[in-house]
Each structure stands twice: as structure tokens, then as C-alpha cells.
Amino acid sequence: xxxxxxxxxxxxxxxxxxxxxxxxxxxxxxxxxxxxxxxxxxxxxxxxxxxxxxxxxxxxxxxxxxxxxxxxxxxxxxxxxxxxxxxxxxxxxxxxxxxxxxxxxxxxxxxxxxxxxxxxxxxxxxxxxxxxxxxxxxxxxxxxxxxxxxxxxxxxxxxxxxxxxxxxxxxxxxxxxxxxxxxxxxxxxxxxxxxxxxxxxxxxxxxxxxxxxxxxxxxxxxxxxxxxxxxxxxxxxxxxxxxxxxxxxxxxxxxxxxxxxxxxxxxxxxxxxxxxxxxxxxxxxxxxxxxxxxxxxxxxxxxxxxxxxxxxxxxxxxxxxxxxxxxxxxxxxxxxxxxxxxxxxxxxxxxxxxxxxxxxxxxxxxxxxxxxxxxxxxxxxxxxxxxxxxxxxxxxxxxxxxxxxxxxxxxxxxxxxxxxxxxxxxxxxxxxxxxxxxxxxxxxxxxxxxxxxxxxxxxxxxxxxxxxxxxxxxxxxxxxxxxxxxxxxxxxxxxxxxxxxxxxxxxxxxxxxxxxxxxxxxxxxxxxxxxxxxxxxxxxxxxxxxxxxxxxxxxxxxxxxxxxxxxxxxxxxxxxxxxxxxxxxxxxxxxxxxxxxxxxxxxxxxxxxxxxxxxxxxxxxxxxxx
Numbered sequence: 248x249x250x251x252x253x254x255x256x257x258x259x260x261x262x263x264x265x266x267x268x269x270x271x272x273x274x275x276x277x278x279x280x281x282x283x284x285x286x287x288x289x290x291x292x293x294x295x296x297x298x299x300x301x302x303x304x305x306x307x308x309x310x311x312x313x314x315x316x317x318x319x320x321x322x323x324x325x326x327x328x329x330x331x332x333x334x335x336x337x338x339x340x341x342x343x344x345x346x347x348x349x350x351x352x353x354x355x356x357x358x359x360x361x362x363x364x365x366x367x368x369x370x371x372x373x374x375x376x377x378x379x380x381x382x383x384x385x386x387x388x389x390x391x392x393x394x395x396x397x398x399x400x401x402x403x404x405x406x407x408x409x410x411x412x413x414x415x416x417x418x419x420x421x422x423x424x425x426x427x428x429x430x431x432x433x434x435x436x437x438x439x440x441x442x443x444x445x446x447x448x449x450x451x452x453x454x455x456x457x458x459x460x461x462x463x464x465x466x467x468x469x470x471x472x473x474x475x476x477x478x479x480x481x482x483x484x485x486x487x488x489x490x491x492x493x494x495x496x497x498x499x500x501x502x503x504x505x506x507x508x509x510x511x512x513x514x515x516x517x518x519x520x521x522x523x524x525x526x527x528x529x530x531x532x533x534x535x536x537x538x539x540x541x542x543x544x545x546x547x548x549x550x551x552x553x554x555x556x557x558x559x560x561x562x563x564x565x566x567x568x569x570x571x572x573x574x575x576x577x578x579x580x581x582x583x584x585x586x587x588x589x590x591x592x593x594x595x596x597x598x599x600x601x602x603x604x605x606x607x608x609x610x611x612x613x614x615x616x617x618x619x620x621x622x623x624x625x626x627x628x629x630x631x632x633x634x635x636x637x638x639x640x641x642x643x644x645x646x647x648x649x650x651x652x653x654x655x656x657x658x659x660x661x662x663x664x665x666x667x668x669x670x671x672x673x674x675x676x677x678x679x680x681x682x683x684x685x686x687x688x689x690x691x692x693x694x695x696x697x698x699x700x701x702x703x704x705x706x707x708x709x710x711x712x713x714x715x716x717x718x719x720x721x722x723x724x725x726x727x728x729x730x731x732x733x734x735x736x737x738x739x740x741x742x743x744x745x746x747x748x749x750x751x752x753x754x755x756x757x758x759x760x761x762x763x764x765x766x767x768x769x770x771x772x773x774x775x776x777x778x779x780x781x782x783x784x785x786x787x788x789x790x791x792x793x794x795x796x797x798x799x800x801x802x803x804x805x806x807x808x809x810x811x812x813x814x815x816x817x818x819x820x821x822x823x824x825x826x827x828x829x830x831x832x833x834x835x836x837x838x839x840x841x842x843x844x845x846x847x848x849x850x851x852x853x854x855x856x857x858x859x860x861x862x863x864x865x866x867x868x869x870x871x872x873x
Contacts, residue, residue, distance in 0.1 A: 255320045270282060315415035362428065368661060438485060465629040541562060553576075554573040675702045783820075
């Protein structure tokens with residue numbers, strides 16, 4: 248089984264599709280041929296649109312930027328190992344909690360969640376100039392170093408690379424995160440004043456300025472009575488779309504809007520008579536049969552007030568009986584003409600509202616707009632969303648101490664702004680912290696009956712207080728407590744479980760060898776590629792990721808012809824080697840007709856069954872052997 252391709256290889260494939268004339272072939276250091284891009288030909292294709300060398304151009308640069316991008320493009324070298332002991336409803340839940348470095352996790356999830364995530368919300372470590380900074384990205388390190396390295400390193404303000412370190416850390420993660428978003432997906436990042444300007448610049452580069460959505464200002468109004476020259480009471484949430492043209496309108500109304508607001512009216516009525524420099528007089532001709540808001544009547548011509556009536560109007564049974572001309576300035580002339588051209592039947596305005604027009608008994612033309620049930624209204628200033636102090640107190644009530652957690656209502660509001668109940672949206676947070684995002688997903692689903700699910704990633708940073716060994720342990724406990732509370736308070740029976748997975752070395756040894764490296768005595772040693780101590784379920788998650796199967800797919804454990812087996816989606820895996828495989832196993836698998844089947848080479852006791860395995864399964868089943 249091959250490793251998942253790295254992002255560089257994927258980018259080469261995309262260039263080859265766009266510029267096939269630029270594709271060439273070179274030999275790797277080991278002598279094998281591989282596809283490459285002829286840069287000279289690519290320059291010719293791009294012509295004047297290519298910028299090279301020292302020419303002036305608008306961009307953000309810093310020491311380490313190139314290394315950060317190279318690190319993001321490296322292939323995944325980790326695997327996911329299941330941890331049932333700390334999971335909740337492991338087999339059935341669609342939620343994931345991944346313990347480990349989020350850069351490794353983002354690399355690993357490229358194949359599985361490519362273009363599938365609806366919302367990414369992150370609250371990364373702010374660049375405060377303290378001696379505690381997260382994710383010491385080493386571009387080369389041994390596996391043992393990875394497992395034993397500390398979770399925190401310093402980024403003091405006295406460091407000459409104070410901003411560069413933080414930007415490199417964010418740049419590579421956001422580069423990978425963008426590819427996970429759906430075409431209509433949204434990235435949301437909490438940030439303060441220190442790096443807000445730089446963060447916008449790198450997001451403009453990664454996502455494109457055209458996909459900048461807004462910069463929310465969150466009023467965090469706790470402790471405002473402390474004396475200060477200028478007391479900061481706000482932070483930001485940057486919002487970028489993967490493709491702004493694909494993003495739908497929010498389906499939620501800001502909770503601070505008064506209940507009496509017209510935004511809550513299902514039907515909006517108003518006159519389209521509007522005179523002024525921007526709306527000069529023009530004549531509109533209403534056809535016979537134009538609707539009226541009265542059954543029968545007569546309106547005489549007039550020239551003394553707007554709208555001026557040039558022809559007499561007679562209405563019978565709620566419709567005009569002859570063609571009529573009116574003169575005025577009009578606020579919605581184009582929409583009215585579309586209504587007339589549509590046979591005076593309802594049309595949709597630019598906001599998706601069903602719109603009709605009609606005459607009143609005073610000769611005015613009114614529109615009536617019916618607000619769709621999913622209409623929303625979101626403002627850029629987020630007020631009354633809770634404070635970190637309130638949320639710290641809530642966690643303390645569960646025996647969890649955590650400094651500066653984001654308010655759960657703030658994250659719930661953002662999630663409901665950019666997802667809908669029937670969207671089956673996937674929400675990703677790769678700086679999980681105390682797992683506020685998981686709590687917010689539960690609340691959002693309970694509020695509207697949705698089926699949103701989450702993927703959270705948290706490094707096992709040592710926890711300084713009592714009760715937990717790591718922040719990851721604390722986050723898992725928060726998910727359990729919040730899930731139970733939401734179910735109890737909302738009478739909701741949705742999914743509050745999570746499948747806990749740990750980043751570790753792959754369960755399969757890399758069997759690739761150069762010809763000169765192969766020795767006879769090693770062949771028997773390499774017959775079984777599984778590392779010592781790895782279970783069939785460990786191997787299963789290696790298989791899921793390598794095949795691009797969602798690691799949150801429900802798993803059924805069962806037996807086929809006496810062999811332990813797993814079914815996940817359209818995949819059937821028999822990954823234990825005892826008892827050895829038998830013809831009956833293949834006969835039963837053929838009856839079940841999975842799309843894919845995975846076995847271990849060590850499960851075959853002879854060559855005959857191995858050679859005939861595909862024939863016994865029959866056509867249409869993709870067989871892979873580890």
C-alpha cells in the first residue's frame with residue numbers, strides 16, 4: 248500500500264492538467280522516472296503574468312516563510328491509533344478528537360477531508376511575548392524526539408524573530424487548512440491586536456483578498472472597571488471564505504436585534520414611489536390584469552400628487568380592466584418590470600424573498616415581500632456573547648480549571664451563522680484548548696435539530712493544575728460534561744460521543760527497499776509489516792486514512808467464516824492473522840459484496856490461496872493486501 252501523496256505531488260498534478268505542454272520526466276536519485284514541470288516552458292505559458300526576481304510587488308515576507316511552506320507540503324509521516332478507553336460511544340459516534348501535533352494532523356487529514364469541512368474555527372495561541380509558546384515545529388526530527396518533546400517553547404518579545412516565529416507557525420497550518428474547506432466553507436480565527444494585521448496579510452495571500460468576508464469585533468466586556476489608560480475590551484474574529492461566490496447568506500439573526508424589528512416580520516410591505524435626484528420621473532405602464540389590493544373601484548387621472556395617473560384605472564375582482572400609465576420616481580422599477588414580464592406572478596428578489604406588486608385604492612404601487620424561513624441578519628460587532636470569566640466559572644463548576652476559554656455562546660453563534668440544521672456540516676478546530684467548539688456544536692444541534700459533527704485536535708500539553716495530566720485530558724472531560732448537560736437541559740438525544748485517536752508512528756513498517764538493500768534474511772522478517780503490539784484495530788485506522796475513508800465512519804465488528812472482521816462504509820477488513828485465511832472467508836466476503844477488502848499477507852499460509860484470492864472474490868471488489 249502506498250503512502251498518501253504529499254501536497255507538492257498534488258500541485259504538480261494540477262499544473263500538469265492546466266499546462267500539459269510543461270510536463271516532462273526526470274529521474275529521481277534512485278534512478279526511477281518521475282513527472283516534473285519544465286519551468287522554462289511554464290514561464291512561456293504565463294508570459295507577462297509571471298513575476299520573478301527583485302521586481303517590486305506587494306507581499307508579506309519574513310525569515311522562515313519558505314521553510315514553513317516546505318514543511319506544510321511534506322507528506323504525512325504519522326498515523327492515527329484508536330484509544331477506546333478515553334472515548335465515548337466509539338463505534339457509533341461521528342465526532343473525532345485527535346491527540347497530537349496539529350500540523351501532523353492537518354497533513355494526515357488531507358486525503359480524508361479534502362474539501363469536506365464546512366467551518367474551521369480556531370483560537371490559536373496569541374503572540375503575547377511570554378515564555379510560553381506552542382508547537383515548536385522542527386523540520387526534521389527523529390520519531391523518539393517527536394514522542395518525547397515538550398509541548399511548549401519560548402517566543403519572548405526580545406527574540407529577533409518574535410513575529411516571524413508566530414507567522415511561520417500559522418502560515419503552514421492555514422495553508423493546509425484551506426484545502427480542507429468545502430467550496431462554500433468558512434475559516435474563522437480569533438485574534439487580538441498584536442498579530443491581527445499580519446494575520447490578515449497571510450490570510451489574504453493564502454485565501455485571496457477577494458475571499459475576505461469580514462473582521463468581526465467581539466466585545467469581551469469582562470473586568471472593564473480596571474484602571475487603564477486605554478482599556479481594551481475587544482478582540483477579533485477574522486472570517487475568510489474558501490470561495491466567496493459560493494457562500495450562502497447567514498440563516499441566523501443577531502440575538503441583540505429587538506423583537507419588534509421588521510427583520511422578524513414574515514411579510515414586508517412598502518410603496519415604491521420615491522422621488523428625488525436619484526429617482527427622476529419616468530412612466531410605467533401597467534398591463535390589463537395587474538393585481539390590486541381592493542376588489543372593485545375606480546381611480547381618476549391626476550397630476551397633483553405622486554404617482555401621477557395618466558389614464559383612468561378601473562378594478563374588477565382585484566384586477567385592472569385596461570392598460571394604465573403612471574408617472575413617478577420609482578425605487579424598484581427593474582423588479583416591477585420583471586414582475587410584469589413574468590405575467591404578474593410572484594418573483595424572487597436578490598435576497599431570495601418572494602415578491603409581488605399591487606395597486607392600492609389610492610393609486611400607489613406597493614410591493615409585498617415574504618421573508619424566507621432561513622433569512623438571517625448578522626452584524627460585524629458581536630455583543631453580549633458572554634465573557635471568558637463567565638465561561639471559566641462554568642468550567643469550574645465541573646471541576647475544570649482553564650484560563651481564558653472562549654465563550655461557548657460566541658462559538659455557537661458563529662457556527663450557526665455559517666451552517667444550517669440540514670447541512671450535515673463538519674466543524675474543525677485544530678487548536679481545541681478546553682474543547683469549547685465541541686460544546687458549541689452540541690448546543691447548535693440541540694437548538695435547531697442539526698447533525699453537525701466535529702473534528703478537534705489538541706496537543707498533549709502538560710496541564711499545570713490538579714485533576715488532569717494534559718490539556719487533551721481536560722478537553723475530553725469537557726466534551727463529556729458538556730454533552731451530558733446539553734442533553735439534560737435541552738431534552739435532546741443527538742450524538743455527544745467522540746472517537747479519541749492518537750497520532751503515533753504508522754502501524755505498518757515501510758516495506759519499500761532499493762534493490763541493493765534487499766537481503767535474503769530480511770525477507771522473512773518483512774513478511775508481516777505490522778509493528779509489534781499493534782492490534783487489528785490499529786491497522787484498520789492506518790487503512791482508513793490511506794484509502795481516504797472517513798476515520799469517523801461507524802465501525803461494525805463481527806466475524807466472517809470464523810475470522811474477526813471490521814466493516815467501515817464500503818470497506819471490509821480482516822486484519823488478524825489467526826486463524827489463517829480460508830476459502831470460506833472469500834466465499835462469504837463475495838456474498839457480502841464490499842467495494843473494497845483489505846487483508847494481511849501474514850494471514851495466508853500458502854501461495855495458492857493468495858494467488859486465487861481475487862478470483863474467489865469475483866469482479867467488482869478491490870482487494871488490497873498489507
